Amino acid sequence: MEFVRNFPFFSIMLCMFCAIICSVLRRKAAQYFTMIVLLAVMALSGVLLYFTYKTGGSFVYYMGHFPAPWGNEIRGGCLEAIFAYFISTVAFLSVLAGGKAIEYDIEDKKENLFFILVCLMTSSLLAMCYTNDLFTGYVFIEINTIAGCGLIMVRQIGKSIVTAIRYMVISMLGSGLFLIGVTLLYTLTGHLLMSNIQESVAALSGNGDYGMQLTIVIGLMTVGIAIKAGLFPFHLWIPDAYGQSNVVSSSLLSSTVSKGYIFLLIKVYFRTIGLDAIENSGVLYVCFSLGIVAMILGSVLALHEKSFRRMIAFSSIAQIGYIFMGIGIGTKEAVTAAIFHIFAHGLTKSLLFLSSSEFTEGSHSKSIDQLKGLGHKYRYSALCYSIGAFSIVGFPLLGGFISKLLLGGAAIGHGPMQWIALLALAISTILNAVYFLRTVVYLYIPKEHIAETDDTAELKDLAIGNNISGRNIKNTFKKHIAENKDADTLDIETSNNKNIHAGHDKEEMLNLLPGMHCPRFVIGITALVILNFVLGLCSGPIIDIIKQGLDVFD
Amino acid sequence: MNKNKKINSVKPRSKNTSGGNSPIPSGVAKKLRSVYRVAAAVMIVLMFVLLATAMLGMPEIGDKNNPDNNEVARRYIENGLDETGAVNIVSGMILDYRAFDTFGESCVLFVATICVTIMLRIDGRGGEGDDEEAESDKKAFGIRQSAFAKLDSRNFEPENDTILKKSSLIVFPIIMVFGVYVILNGHISPGGGFSGGAILGAGFVLFLSAFGFNKTERFMNANTVRIITLIALLVYCLSKCYSFFTGANHLESGIPLGTPGAILSSGLILVLNICVGMVVACTMYSFYALVRRGRI
Amino acid sequence: MWNLIREHLNDLVAVALFVIGFGDLLFQKNMIKKIIGLNIMDTAVYLLLASQGYIEGRKAPIVVDGVRDASAYINPIPSGLVLTGIVVSVSVTALLLSLTIRMYKKYHSLDLDYCLMMARREDHSAG
Numbered sequence: 001m002e003f004v005r006n007f008p009f010f011s012i013m014l015c016m017f018c019a020i021i022c023s024v025l026r027r028k029a030a031q032y033f034t035m036i037v038l039l040a041v042m043a044l045s046g047v048l049l050y051f052t053y054k055t056g057g058s059f060v061y062y063m064g065h066f067p068a069p070w071g072n073e074i075r076g077g078c079l080e081a082i083f084a085y086f087i088s089t090v091a092f093l094s095v096l097a098g099g100k101a102i103e104y105d106i107e108d109k110k111e112n113l114f115f116i117l118v119c120l121m122t123s124s125l126l127a128m129c130y131t132n133d134l135f136t137g138y139v140f141i142e143i144n145t146i147a148g149c150g151l152i153m154v155r156q157i158g159k160s161i162v163t164a165i166r167y168m169v170i171s172m173l174g175s176g177l178f179l180i181g182v183t184l185l186y187t188l189t190g191h192l193l194m195s196n197i198q199e200s201v202a203a204l205s206g207n208g209d210y211g212m213q214l215t216i217v218i219g220l221m222t223v224g225i226a227i228k229a230g231l232f233p234f235h236l237w238i239p240d241a242y243g244q245s246n247v248v249s250s251s252l253l254s255s256t257v258s259k260g261y262i263f264l265l266i267k268v269y270f271r272t273i274g275l276d277a278i279e280n281s282g283v284l285y286v287c288f289s290l291g292i293v294a295m296i297l298g299s300v301l302a303l304h305e306k307s308f309r310r311m312i313a314f315s316s317i318a319q320i321g322y323i324f325m326g327i328g329i330g331t332k333e334a335v336t337a338a339i340f341h342i343f344a345h346g347l348t349k350s351l352l353f354l355s356s357s358e359f360t361e362g363s364h365s366k367s368i369d370q371l372k373g374l375g376h377k378y379r380y381s382a383l384c385y386s387i388g389a390f391s392i393v394g395f396p397l398l399g400g401f402i403s404k405l406l407l408g409g410a411a412i413g414h415g416p417m418q419w420i421a422l423l424a425l426a427i428s429t430i431l432n433a434v435y436f437l438r439t440v441v442y443l444y445i446p447k448e449h450i451a452e453t454d455d456t457a458e459l460k461d462l463a464i465g466n467n468i469s470g471r472n473i474k475n476t477f478k479k480h481i482a483e484n485k486d487a488d489t490l491d492i493e494t495s496n497n498k499n500i501h502a503g504h505d506k507e508e509m510l511n512l513l514p515g516m517h518c519p520r521f522v523i524g525i526t527a528l529v530i531l532n533f534v535l536g537l538c539s540g541p542i543i544d545i546i547k548q549g550l551d552v553f554d
Numbered sequence: 555m556n557k558n559k560k561i562n563s564v565k566p567r568s569k570n571t572s573g574g575n576s577p578i579p580s581g582v583a584k585k586l587r588s589v590y591r592v593a594a595a596v597m598i599v600l601m602f603v604l605l606a607t608a609m610l611g612m613p614e615i616g617d618k619n620n621p622d623n624n625e626v627a628r629r630y631i632e633n634g635l636d637e638t639g640a641v642n643i644v645s646g647m648i649l650d651y652r653a654f655d656t657f658g659e660s661c662v663l664f665v666a667t668i669c670v671t672i673m674l675r676i677d678g679r680g681g682e683g684d685d686e687e688a689e690s691d692k693k694a695f696g697i698r699q700s701a702f703a704k705l706d707s708r709n710f711e712p713e714n715d716t717i718l719k720k721s722s723l724i725v726f727p728i729i730m731v732f733g734v735y736v737i738l739n740g741h742i743s744p745g746g747g748f749s750g751g752a753i754l755g756a757g758f759v760l761f762l763s764a765f766g767f768n769k770t771e772r773f774m775n776a777n778t779v780r781i782i783t784l785i786a787l788l789v790y791c792l793s794k795c796y797s798f799f800t801g802a803n804h805l806e807s808g809i810p811l812g813t814p815g816a817i818l819s820s821g822l823i824l825v826l827n828i829c830v831g832m833v834v835a836c837t838m839y840s841f842y843a844l845v846r847r848g849r850i
Numbered sequence: 851m852w853n854l855i856r857e858h859l860n861d862l863v864a865v866a867l868f869v870i871g872f873g874d875l876l877f878q879k880n881m882i883k884k885i886i887g888l889n890i891m892d893t894a895v896y897l898l899l900a901s902q903g904y905i906e907g908r909k910a911p912i913v914v915d916g917v918r919d920a921s922a923y924i925n926p927i928p929s930g931l932v933l934t935g936i937v938v939s940v941s942v943t944a945l946l947l948s949l950t951i952r953m954y955k956k957y958h959s960l961d962l963d964y965c966l967m968m969a970r971r972e973d974h975s976a977g
Contacts, residue, residue, distance in 0.1 A: 065801035072654035190621035666941030
């Protein structure tokens, strides 16, 4: 056996090992160790991708001494490899670019715990991607959910706690449904291994047995995963969760966590149950129509949103709708397009969240009006943000364009479905363009057009208001000291000193002033921009890899 | 009832102070919420009917010809003893055949501990928690603040309770011995790392409530918990890595299985049970300690 | 019909419990009740799993007296799955309870909707 086949196992275990070690490391050490491990996982996945693409097949790997139906098993093919590569890249670049934001948002002594969450999340995503066993999938879904909850609440302000509770409650509904689906499927087939289930299901549907039960199982699992991924009727937790948490958390949650669930759903559809049974159950129509609704509704809601980061979060709902629409069409081209969109959206969304972190001052959200003119001040990150916005709208040369093209092309030739799909794509793209380009225009409004706002009054309001956490005040101070260092400010500061909690005196705030801007941040977002261009310009080989992966999928 | 009153007393005040212009007009939100509630209720009833109908058509319970009683279960029972060395077939199954699942499950416990620690641990005065909490306590409870602060004090220890002390002096050693017994016999009889660890953890919690933090800290403090968890998880991770790696590459693992039924048998299963037991005991204790005073 | 129900009594009870827990999780405003609902839901799934593994007249899968015939013991797989599931639900419950503690300390209420409203308002007034 080639040594390369050990790599999926190595990458999963490496992340777990890193998580365990991080529990005793100090903050900086934990951060660097996590980054090294993520880089190593990237390298391993890259080599695996090369190997699987060259050999063109897939392989199974025993987790233990026993062959498949008895022991656990993981499976590697080029689809899994490229997905693992995507996950580790996004995780690495998020941690790289968001270092300052992490330091700013999280208590010093708890910073290593944050990296434990990142490592465990990555390892669970890798396990979900490589697994060949449904119950293993369930266990790692749970790790992913809990780690996601941890990522949301890590800022520990009131709102993020409430949001985390809401996320947890909704996710638990999803896991309950998924688990009962797995149980019923086990009862019907007697297997937990994906390929064996597929054989049994094919035999069952051949005999015409348990048709209704199978439909219910498929429905339960689909709804369970759709709840966790945030498809349209279950999307309510998304805006708060992405809009409130730390930027690195938002980037990881929106671009990898929800995509991991969707990848598992694709595995359930195409590897576990089989396309025939799926088509008989009609669940694809449900996916398709919910995806369409999500595409339009998400965009409309984003258009109405005033808070900047929540707007980006709402656009995630629309993008998840795109992916589900692709899965719902059900042909190989459409699923290829959906998977390509997973990559395009993941890279773009993390670029948007991370690059905007500079002009939203870390994880603090701003209303869109407040963005006016910031593009002149934060030139580089505004430029990267604009590229991300163009990509998500679907400008040529960028990843978003190709994925929309593929989705549109896949929809053609499916009777009434194609008109609906193309119309929804058109409407959603226009809406996307309206709300994303609005922010870009706001960023680059010439300075003389910006009305002078009375920051001092705003600050007073903030300080007097009872319900404000110390952090918000701190943020406003930071901005203030940066912009007008006059006596007035200092006066207010002394009068409100008791509101700022101990340990953050003025000098420390001044030290934080350069904001997120540091070499790591620049490298991180530059890499994301480059990857976006890679997706746009070299889409051919990537589509090839996905297609080949899908071919050997079942 | 008491809680409801508190909520009501807070509500009007907060409305006045914050100006009350929520992003969505309240009428629309209310209507939206009621639509959601009705839809959810309909969905639940529908779900019950569908699931119940599906269940009636499922294979009969307790029938030996059900699809799930297939070659997989047969091999576990017939060859499990030889292949894993564990008399308890379920233990053998979860710690050897399907060990990857179980490793994932330990990680669930680990990640939950991390999250609880992030939420509840208070690191000196640097944390945001304390001041803010005291502030909002003051607001909500007004005049009763001093009484509340006394009650909520982090280091509040109950009065000495003779009955609890004396009885836990008798019960605590028994619980400990029983917990260790359950862990060590996990591969021979019902039990194992998780159940034994939970028993041990409950024993520590009992000890803590009877004798207070000062006495418990002599053998359980943040450092011991951290080191025990680290060592146990590392041993677990590395030994499983070894067994997965050798298994997948078709190498001999070289771990003796011993005679089935003896304590020192069944290869790695005993080691794993001990590791899991230690992790679970520490986790249970640290959950309790974190909830009570914000540090382990 | 009656016979059919009696044969599937465990399944039906499990489904009823699952739906009760699900409804609790959706409709209860009080977080503690929500968590109880979550636990009811999980327990229902375990009941369902455990009863799938049961075979009439057979014993628990612990080899005694050297009997190693597959027809002597019940199916061990669902028992193992239940064990895994229990640990998951313990972790989730602990996490939710700790989140609830923090929420109560901040907003002095266990009502999730109310706390969410307060949090929104706070967010809004802070800009």
